[in-house]
Amino acid sequence: MNNLDVSYYIFQDWKANRGNVKAQFVLTLFRLATWARSNKILIILFFWYLLFYRFFVEWVLGIELPWSLKAGSGLRLQHGQGLVVHGQTIIGKNCSIKHSTTIGIRINPDGSIGRAPIIGNNVDIGTHVCIIGEIEIGDNVAIGAGSIVIKSIPPNCVVVGNPARVVKVKEVTESIL
Template sequence: MNKPDVSYSIFQDWRANRGNIKAQFILSLFRLATWVRSNKILIILFIWYLPFYRFFVEWVMGIELPWSLKAGRGLKLQHGQALVVHGQTIIGSNCGLKHSTTIGIRMNPDGSVGRAPIIGNNVDIGAHVCIIGAIEIGDNVAIGAGSIVVKSIPPNCVVVGNPARVVKVNEPVTSSYS
């Protein structure tokens, strides 16, 4: 990620979190940490920043957004607290994360570590949701509060429950300008 990408991502995150200064601040710190981590020279110059980021965001603010996380532009944090996201997770653009959400990996029966989830674009993840394992969540999905997602979710739907199940399939969003 180069510097123009970082600044553009920060502005997109700020726009998505308009009025939420805490989320804007945390996501700015996150984007800077991913930028520092992307270049060996930056790591050397800003070696102090990575421990500061981890201490402040994880310990003080109570949000685990590792700098290894790949998150698209326009990430929205609503009520950002008790949020845990595994560092290998991939999150698309314009996604929303609410409080007390866990996105992580599953340990395989042989003791090996599984793959982290891949989350598409325009996904709204409700409060107290757990997304666990090597699954994919399609674009334009809404996940209801308290859902436990352990299987892949197709695009354009609403899922709820434990385990999460599709309760509504929406028509794909198409542009009238095409």
């Protein structure tokens, strides 16, 4: 990630989180930490910044967005408190994540560690959602509050429940955002 990429992502995140100063601040710190972590020389130069990011964002604010996370532009955090996202997760563009959400890996019965979820573009993740395992969530998906997602979700649908199930398939022209 170069300087132009960092500024592009920061501006897109600020635009997506207009009026939410906390999310703008956290995502700016996240994008800068991701950039600083992208090169060994930058890691050395920005070592104290990376420590500050881990302490302030994760411990003080309770938002676990590891700098190894791959997140597309326009990421929206609503409230953010209690948010835990595994560092190997891939999140597409224009996604929204609400508070008390966990996105992580699953340990398989044989003891091996699975892959983190891949989340498509324009996905709206409700509050208290748990997304676990080697699953893919398609584009334009809405996940209802309190849902437990343990299986892949096709694009253009609404899912709710424990375990999450499709309750509505949206027409392609209908927009979630």
